[in-house]
Amino acid sequence: MTKFLLTRLRQSLITLILVSIVVFAGIRALPGDPALALAGEERSPEALAAIREAYGLNDNIVVQYGRFVGHALTGDLGTSSRTGLPVSEAIGQALPVTLELAALSLLLAVVVGIGAGVLAAVRRGKPEEWLANAVALVGLSIPTFWLGIVLVLGFAIAVPVFAASGYVPFGTDPLDNLRRMVLPSIVLGSGLAAVVMRQTRGAMLDSLSADYVRTARAKGLSRRAVVGGHALRNSLVTVVTVLGLQLGHLISGAVVTEQIFVLPGFGKLTIDAVFTRDYATLQAVVLCTSAAYILINLLVDVVYSVIDPRIRLGGAR
Amino acid sequence: MAVALVSLVSGCTSLQSSATEVGGVRKTDERPVRDGGTLTVALNSDPDKLDPSLAQTLVGRTVFAGMCEKLYDIDENGTLVPQLATSLPEVSADGLTVTLPVRQGAKFSDGTPLDAAAVVTSLLRHRDLPGSARATELGPVEKAVAVGSSTVRITLDHPYVPLTGVLADRAGMVMSPTALKKYGKDFTNHPSCVGAFRFVERVGGDRIVLEKDPNYYDAAKIHLDKVVYKPIADGNVRLANLRSGDVQIGDQMGPVDVQSSLTEPKLQLFNSPSLGYQGIGVNVGNVNGLGEKPGKIDTPLASDVRVREAFDLAIDRDLLNTVVFQGMYEPACGPISPQSGIAPGVDPEDCPKRDVAKAKKLLKEAGVKLPVKIELKTSTTPEQGRVGQVLQAMVKEAGFELSLLPTEYATMISETDEGDYDVFTSGWSGRLDPDGNVSNFLKTAGAMNAYGIGDPDIDRLIDEGRSVSDPARRTEIYDELTRRVQGDHSMIYLYRQKNYVVASKDVAGIRVYGDGLVRVTNAGYIR
Numbered sequence: 001m002t003k004f005l006l007t008r009l010r011q012s013l014i015t016l017i018l019v020s021i022v023v024f025a026g027i028r029a030l031p032g033d034p035a036l037a038l039a040g041e042e043r044s045p046e047a048l049a050a051i052r053e054a055y056g057l058n059d060n061i062v063v064q065y066g067r068f069v070g071h072a073l074t075g076d077l078g079t080s081s082r083t084g085l086p087v088s089e090a091i092g093q094a095l096p097v098t099l100e101l102a103a104l105s106l107l108l109a110v111v112v113g114i115g116a117g118v119l120a121a122v123r124r125g126k127p128e129e130w131l132a133n134a135v136a137l138v139g140l141s142i143p144t145f146w147l148g149i150v151l152v153l154g155f156a157i158a159v160p161v162f163a164a165s166g167y168v169p170f171g172t173d174p175l176d177n178l179r180r181m182v183l184p185s186i187v188l189g190s191g192l193a194a195v196v197m198r199q200t201r202g203a204m205l206d207s208l209s210a211d212y213v214r215t216a217r218a219k220g221l222s223r224r225a226v227v228g229g230h231a232l233r234n235s236l237v238t239v240v241t242v243l244g245l246q247l248g249h250l251i252s253g254a255v256v257t258e259q260i261f262v263l264p265g266f267g268k269l270t271i272d273a274v275f276t277r278d279y280a281t282l283q284a285v286v287l288c289t290s291a292a293y294i295l296i297n298l299l300v301d302v303v304y305s306v307i308d309p310r311i312r313l314g315g316a317r
Numbered sequence: 318m319a320v321a322l323v324s325l326v327s328g329c330t331s332l333q334s335s336a337t338e339v340g341g342v343r344k345t346d347e348r349p350v351r352d353g354g355t356l357t358v359a360l361n362s363d364p365d366k367l368d369p370s371l372a373q374t375l376v377g378r379t380v381f382a383g384m385c386e387k388l389y390d391i392d393e394n395g396t397l398v399p400q401l402a403t404s405l406p407e408v409s410a411d412g413l414t415v416t417l418p419v420r421q422g423a424k425f426s427d428g429t430p431l432d433a434a435a436v437v438t439s440l441l442r443h444r445d446l447p448g449s450a451r452a453t454e455l456g457p458v459e460k461a462v463a464v465g466s467s468t469v470r471i472t473l474d475h476p477y478v479p480l481t482g483v484l485a486d487r488a489g490m491v492m493s494p495t496a497l498k499k500y501g502k503d504f505t506n507h508p509s510c511v512g513a514f515r516f517v518e519r520v521g522g523d524r525i526v527l528e529k530d531p532n533y534y535d536a537a538k539i540h541l542d543k544v545v546y547k548p549i550a551d552g553n554v555r556l557a558n559l560r561s562g563d564v565q566i567g568d569q570m571g572p573v574d575v576q577s578s579l580t581e582p583k584l585q586l587f588n589s590p591s592l593g594y595q596g597i598g599v600n601v602g603n604v605n606g607l608g609e610k611p612g613k614i615d616t617p618l619a620s621d622v623r624v625r626e627a628f629d630l631a632i633d634r635d636l637l638n639t640v641v642f643q644g645m646y647e648p649a650c651g652p653i654s655p656q657s658g659i660a661p662g663v664d665p666e667d668c669p670k671r672d673v674a675k676a677k678k679l680l681k682e683a684g685v686k687l688p689v690k691i692e693l694k695t696s697t698t699p700e701q702g703r704v705g706q707v708l709q710a711m712v713k714e715a716g717f718e719l720s721l722l723p724t725e726y727a728t729m730i731s732e733t734d735e736g737d738y739d740v741f742t743s744g745w746s747g748r749l750d751p752d753g754n755v756s757n758f759l760k761t762a763g764a765m766n767a768y769g770i771g772d773p774d775i776d777r778l779i780d781e782g783r784s785v786s787d788p789a790r791r792t793e794i795y796d797e798l799t800r801r802v803q804g805d806h807s808m809i810y811l812y813r814q815k816n817y818v819v820a821s822k823d824v825a826g827i828r829v830y831g832d833g834l835v836r837v838t839n840a841g842y843i844r
Contacts, residue, residue, distance in 0.1 A: 033731045044757075044764040045608050050448035083521050084366045084505035090521040149553065156561040164561035165554070166547070167523065262549050262558070264523030272363055272522050272548075277727055 008301055012294045019290040024065050027282050034081070034277035055081050055279070068283065078280030082272075087284045090269060095288070097167050098265035101257065102250050104181055105189030106243070113193040114232075114239065117200025121208060122227060132197060139194030144253060148187045148260035155183060165262035184261040188253050192246050199242045203235035210234075237307050244300030248293050339575065339645060344393050344589045348825035350841025355543040356824065358835060359555045359564040363522050363548035368505040369490035370442055370449045375746055375833055378487065379568060380546050382834045383527050384426070385510035387489035388417060388436070389481060391749060395592075395658030395831045397485055401431065401511060405481065412476030412784060417469040417484075424532040425493035426515035433463035438494045440471070443487075451488040453757075453764065476784040478791070482659065482750030486832075513539045513838040522548065540826070540841030556819070559584055565821040568835050571700070572645040578819045587818040587829040590656040592747030594649050594754070596810040597693070597708070599625055602769025603736030608762050611771035617685040618739060624683050625806035627676035628691075631715035632708060634668055638812050641703045649813045651799040652759070653751045656831050660751045660782075660792040663799060676715035688718035694733065694741040696726045701742050704811075733767045743767070743808065746833060751795050752783050759802060768807045775801055 035051040052058050056067065071078060077087040120132035156164035163180045170177040207213060208231050216226045255267030262268075266285055273282040364377035369385055372378070390400040399405065401423065407416040423431040440461045443451035457477040464470050473480070483489065496509035508516050513535070514527035525546040529539050547564060549555045552574040555567040560581055570578065578584045601619045602611030617624045634648035650669060653662030680687065693708065695701040705721040712719050724732065733741045748754055756779050757764045761771040778798040785791055802808060816833045826840035 033727065036727055036730050036734070044453045046452060047448060047450055054448055080521065082365050083363065083519070084368070084371075084503075085519065085521045093520050094522070149557065152557045152561065156563075157557065160561060164558050164563045165549070166563060259551060260554055262523075262547065262554060264520060268522050271550075275726075276365075 004305065005302070008298050012298055015294055016287075016291055019294075020069070020287055021065070023283055023286045023290065024068060025061065027279060027286070028061055028064075030277070034279055036277075051081075072284075072287075077284040080273075080278055080281045082276045082278045082281075087280050090281060091266075091284060091288060094264055094266045094269045094285075096169065097263050098251065098254050098258070098267065100170065100177075100181060101184055101188060101254055101263060101265060102247070104185035105192060105250055106247070108185055108189035109192035109196050109246075110243070112189075113196025114200050116193075117197040117239075118204055118227065118232060120197065120201040121204030124205065129201075132201070136194040136197045139190040139197075142190070144187055144191070144256045145260060147190065148183070148257065151183045151187060152260070167263050167265075180261075180263075184257050184263060187260070188250060188257045191253070192243075192250060195242060195246055196239060200235060200239050203238040204231055207231035207234045233307075237304065240300060240303050240307065244296060244303075247296045251289060251292060339579070339586065339588065342589055343587050344830055345828050346585070346587070346820075346825045349844050350540050350825050350839075351844045352540050352841065353542055354540075354842045355545060356541050356566065356837055356840060357545045357547060357564040358566040358568060358837065359547050359549040359558055361548070361552075361555070361569045362550055364525065364546070366505040367508045367516070367519065367525070369439075369487040369492060369508075369510070370446045370451055371505065372487055373450050376546075376548070376568070378832075379834045380525055380527075381487065381490060381510075382836050383514045383544050383838065384508065384512035384516055384530075385490040385492075386512050387485055387487075388419075388491070389485035389489055391485055391658065391830055391832060393828070393830060395656055395749070397481055397658070397749070400485075401436075401489075401491055402484075406484075408786065412478070412786065413473050415471040415473065415480060416464075417471070419467050419469060420534070421467055423511050423534040425496070425509050425511055426530050426532055427493050427496055427509045428532055429493055429495045431491060431511050432466040433469045434466070435494050436469045436491050437461045437463050438497065439491045440469070440488075442492070442497065454483045454486075454488045454753075476786075478783055478786050479750035479752040482748065482753065485749050514541075514544055517543075538839065540839070541837070544837055559819055559821065562821065565824045566827065566835060566837070567819040569833075570817045570819050572643045572817075575645065575817045575819065576643060583822050584819050585822045587816075587820065587827060589816045589829050589831050589833075590647060590654060591814045591816055591833055592654045592657060592749065592754070592831050593745045593813065593833075594652055594654070594747065594810050595742070595744035595812050595814065596649070596808055597740050598733070598743035598768045599628075599740050599807050599809065600733075600736060600738050600767075600769060601625075601805075601807045602771055603733075603767055604769065606736060607734040607767060608764060610762060611769040614769070616739065617683065617689050618691055621683045621685070622804075622806060623679040624685060624689060625809075627679040627683075627715055628689075628712055628717060629806045629809050630669070630672045630676040630679070631712040631717065632809070632811065633671040633711060634665075634811055636671075637704065637707050637711075640707050641700065642812070645817070646815055647813045649810045650803060651810055652754045652802065652808070653795055653799065654747060654754075654813060654831070657749075657751055658831075659749065659788065660795045662751070662795070669803075671711075673715050680716050687716045688713075689716060690718045690720070692720050692722050692739045694722045694724050694729050694738045696729055696742065697723045704742060736767070736769065741767075747831075749832065751791070752779070755779055755795075755798060756783070758808070759798075770805070770807050772801070772805065775805075 035048045056064060080087055116132040120129040123129050152164045155162045162183050166180055168176045213226060213231050216230050254265055258265045258267040270285045360376040362376050364380050365374045366372050386400050388402040389397050392398050401420050403418045403420050419433045419436055443449055444455040444458055457473045457475055458471055459474040460472040462470050490510060493509040497504055500507045513533050515530035517526040517528050519525045527544045529542055552571045556574045556577055558564040559567045599618060604612035638644055638646050638648050648665040648668050651663040655661045655664045693705055695705045709719040732738060758766055759770055759775050760779050761776050778794055782791055782794045816829055818829045818835055820827055823842055824840060825843050828836035
């Protein structure tokens with residue numbers, strides 16, 4: 001297991017270095033002079049020159065990259081050229097918001113998606129399956145932005161049970177935190193729940209018709225033990241794969257959800273940084289997002305090996 | 318035909334009636350308020366640095382209005398009034414020495430006293446700090462010295478009448494010298510000024526929190542405990558938050574959102590005319606980039622004023638306003654707002670009317686090949702896209718083929734500064750003194766003259782406008798300047814935005830003046 005982990009960690013590190021180069025060069029390939037974006041309306045030649053000097057924009061890209069990596073290794077991700085706030089502080093404030101949003105959405109997706117998927121498979125051809133399929137189709141089809149606005153109109157304005165926007169840390173006020181996070185989590189998690197439901201249903205149908213399930217039934221195991229202990233456990237490898245892939249979409253989907261619900265998370269930070277050509281913030285958030293993707297993939301590999309030990313053995317060879 | 322089509326598509330009649338419901342100008346609400354409470358203001362973007370020397374954004378100015386007072390301010394009518402100064406400045410006969418009396422007894426939020434030396438420290442920092450956005454505005458200031466504790470004497474290198482207007486904006490904000498010394502470049506994260514509220518915290522992209530400052534000289538008149546500014550970029554989301562009560566004030570609301578808010582009984586609307594302008598800039602001589610001497614551009618539009626006049630005459634400003642902005646902005650045809658308290662510009666009613674027959678005649682006289690092909694660069698906002706489409710339909714009737722090139726904002730600015738364009742949508746948020754709307758844009762090699770205008774008459778009028786102190790004479794000068802610019806059709810002014818602010822009816826004491834800022838100093842929840 002240790003060797004397996006070390007191999008995967010080494011691969012992840014190389015990927016991260018390559019990603020940092022691509023991110024750094026890619027951001028600088030964006031059209032538009034960042035000094036102009038920073039100068040706003042009053043863009044006198046003197047102000048532009050001072051901005052370029054202050055942010056090292058006159059240096060060549062290799063020097064800028066070297067400086068970025070050097071500072072990043074010491075934990076200094078730079079200063080936002082727009083707000084003057086330290087980028088690491090901004091990320092430190094945004095990260096818990098997006099992580100909580102992603103975790104709650106994932107929880108919703110897993111509970112609803114796996115539950116509905118199992119139900120649809122077990123009750124194949126019955127109204128429950130039709131209902132689950134219909135809900136999944138709706139979940140996949142509704143645009144995030146529209147669903148967000150509708151939920152706000154329904155549950156924050158007409159029946160003000162939840163808040164329309166804003167974030168309060170869980171540690172400060174748990175109830176207020178949930179009041180603000182439920183609607184965004186539903187918006188972000190609904191699409192994923194639909195995907196999980198369909199994958200679970202498909203995998204469960206395969207498992208339920210497999211020989212080992214027939215054997216288990218023949219041995220007189222209870223329905224609950226056959227479905228939960230045998231069919232579902234084997235179906236989970238497929239579901240975990242999908243969850244791993246979809247987690248990336250969850251983080252990118254958070255961009256829109258955070259805009260609708262004014263959540264100060266990673267997505268909002270990214271959008272603001274793009275539009276203001278805030279290089280320091282942009283490259284830091286993209287790099288952190290990439291690192292998160294890599295970490296998630298690593299975790300998925302580890303989970304695979306726990307669910308199915310044959311994968312671990314294969315990786316160790 | 319095209320205009321009729323545009324009218325039909327947009328449902329002209331209903332739009333007109335909607336606009337009427339907005340009502341006239343409404344800048345204040347003076348209902349009595351109670352003490353206490355937190356007010357949340359939704360801004361349309363996150364402010365930039367909270368450092369008056371470096372700040373660039375309009376939303377930043379709104380936050381400063383709560384915590385950083387200026388030497389001068391404007392009142393409801395756009396007239397300059399003292400704020401941290403005690404009276405308007407005394408200017409010597411030669412216009413080179415300006416004396417400012419400074420308010421006594423005021424304290425910064427860090428508890429240190431405001432005096433003339435502090436004003437001098439701030440003025441010189443605004444002028445000299447590398448990257449200062451105030452450096453150009455205070456460029457003519459040669460020297461500033463404190464005379465005792467309550468008087469500041471400024472020496473100018475040439476007469477500069479716009480100075481008082483400049484000191485009614487960020488260049489007139491006075492920062493605590495103690496905080497400047499303590500925090501240096503990090504002042505932006507610990508701003509300390511004289512203001513009704515003092516800075517508490519900023520969470521980037523989420524909120525800026527201010528609290529009532531007990532050190533404020535007029536603290537007894539301040540009702541709110543806290544003000545929270547939240548950036549909410551999307552107008553729909555700002556409106557949803559107003560309706561849910563999560564925010565109490567929505568700044569810079571667009572016409573569509575304003576119309577929606579009118580159906581909400583618990584919301585109220587404020588609006589004031591803007592000091593800025595929006596229009597179409599024509600590249601008539603920008604061949605070498607911004608700040609360089611104009612050159613020759615060999616296109617019909619750049620080389621022949623008759624073609625530009627024809628283009629201008631093909632535009633119906635009233636219809637553009639009705640179709641794109643539901644009649645909620647104002648048609649414009651000059652750089653200076655008629656609302657300017659210093660030298661009022663042209664009234665919308667006096668703007669030239671559309672005359673397609675004359676436009677066609679001018680193109681015929683110019684002998685150009687029809688259709689005249691022009692590329693219009695616009696930013697990528699939906700509003701600018703609609704402006705482009707309506708203009709496209711209008712000028713087509715006169716013989717122009719206008720193609721649209723939506724371009725990301727920073728890229729568009731970069732390209733237009735370099736002269737890489739035919740025409741582009743050009744706008745300015747406006748300044749109190751008319752000079753702020755003309756000198757950088759219209760003067761030969763001006764800092765923001767992306768059009769490549771190089772006209773000695775315009776240069777002369779700009780210089781005269783800056784040095785003459787008599788208001789009547791200044792108005793005459795700017796009238797003449799406007800006529801000259803109108804006659805050249807290099808910058809075709811189209812409309813002026815209005816400052817629309819939607820607020821909860823539970824809140825009073827808000828002020829929305831022509832500078833576009835939301836002032837909440839005297840705001841509170843109604844009794």
